[in-house]
Amino acid sequence: MTIPEIEAEIVSEFSLFDDWMDKYNYLIDLGKSLPVIDPKYKTDQYLISGCQSQVWLFAEYREGKAFYSADSDAIITKGIVNLLIRVLSDQSPGDIINADLSFIDHIGLREHLSPTRSNGLNSMIKQMKLYAVVFQTKYQ
């Protein structure tokens, strides 16, 4: 699936929720189901420090595509991280760099990306794209 297709799929999933509680329960479930990052990457080197919650992000390049794994100490942050990985992982660096990630607006989670939230998500998206830039320059 392409990035826009996955984004559309997520938007349609979220359209089923009636209220914020359903949406957050879903994010919490997503947070719990995120595959745990290999502990060797849960170090300061891979840490994206937010003011309130922290995210660890690791990326690798295989056969023309970037793969991400990540973790967070806060479960709701982790749920959103899970969505970002679902959208961007297993995609080509070029597509990752150009992804506009407008699904975040459509599912009403824009507030989580405002700088005042300081949860590291904004920096995480930047970091994911930065990895893609590096992979593109290095391997393509």
Add this chain to the structure above:
Amino acid sequence: MAIDGNKWQSKVRSDFPILSTKVYNKPLVYFDNAATTQKPKQVIRAITDYYEKENCNIHRGVHFLSVKATEAYEDARCAIRDFIHAKHAHEIIFTRGTTEAVNLVADSFGKKFIAEGDEVITSVMEHHSNFVPWQQMCLERKATLRFIPLLEDCSLDIPAFRELITEKTRLVAITHISNVLGTINPVKEIIALAHLSNIPVLIDGAQGVAHMTVDVQDLDPDFYCFSGHKMYAPMGIGVLYGKEKWLEEMPPYQMGGEMIKDVFFTHTTFNELPFKFEAGTPNVEGVLGLHAAIRYIHETGMDQIEVYEKELLDYATQRLLGIEGLKIYGTSPHKASLISFLLHNVHPYDAGMIIDKMGVAVRTGHHCAMPLMEYLKIPGTIRASFAFYNTKEEIDRLVEAVEKAKEMLS
């Protein structure tokens, strides 16, 4: 003295227009008062009145408006002198807030009195604003910063403080009330102990002045700093109280404007106190707003405020402790009206998100006290801080929101 809750609420709540706001279609519960308090309409009106009727630059003009605004500005200084029971109006220096007041002392006192090898004492519970200025000043001057540790209930370890005082100690800088733990520190005792060795003491009163009567002649600090916006006044205005003898000896902090006496091509002479420390055009609207806030506090009655906020604290403590797995950080018997807590195995950021969605404004995170979080080995806390316009019904809403967060997250 018990307070008739209903009568009290109907009197004070209508003074704060923002309290009738709705968030997420629910009436707002505002429990972030330690970050900033809301403003009564009397304060808002003082600011608009100033711009509608009196606005002009002060001190230098001879025209009618300038004289009027200057008088209002200097009247406010006298009101603040009386509010904290200072001896002289010229011991009241207007700053942008507590942070600038502490920075002023760290910079100016540091330049004059701190040399290589000297020591400054602070505590592990300080807000960054009463921590980083000392840390940086000490690094710059090759001095050492020492920290008072905490006891089990998160109050200061006073015997340890005695041990820290040496012949190298040049200053003690301590918060009156911890913005994270609510602990009311025994500042009078700390000041007396330091003064035994002739060491001056700075008190960070940011969380103090809005919740209790402060008498600087009784407590006897050498410096006392506070912010307007945490005591129902506007943002961007604060106060440094300093004893005349120190302020006279300390060099100016910023240059230009009101702090100048005469300027020559080769040198400048500086104005007398308090103007020596008030460079640039002052924040007149802020000062007048602060004066209005002090009038409002007087009319409401600080004694009444203290009693009612204690009632809120006791009620909230008892209700929150009823939630299984909830731990309160800061259990000193001397506590201001704020509660920091964590739910077992729940990250404070997650809990804060859910509590917010329930229409309750609390603060989560490290509360600008990262050294304290490191000391307590926690990522942050959830903090509910109360003001006299809050109600027990609102505390019930908080408890309901915390229970919802617990249900969803654990």
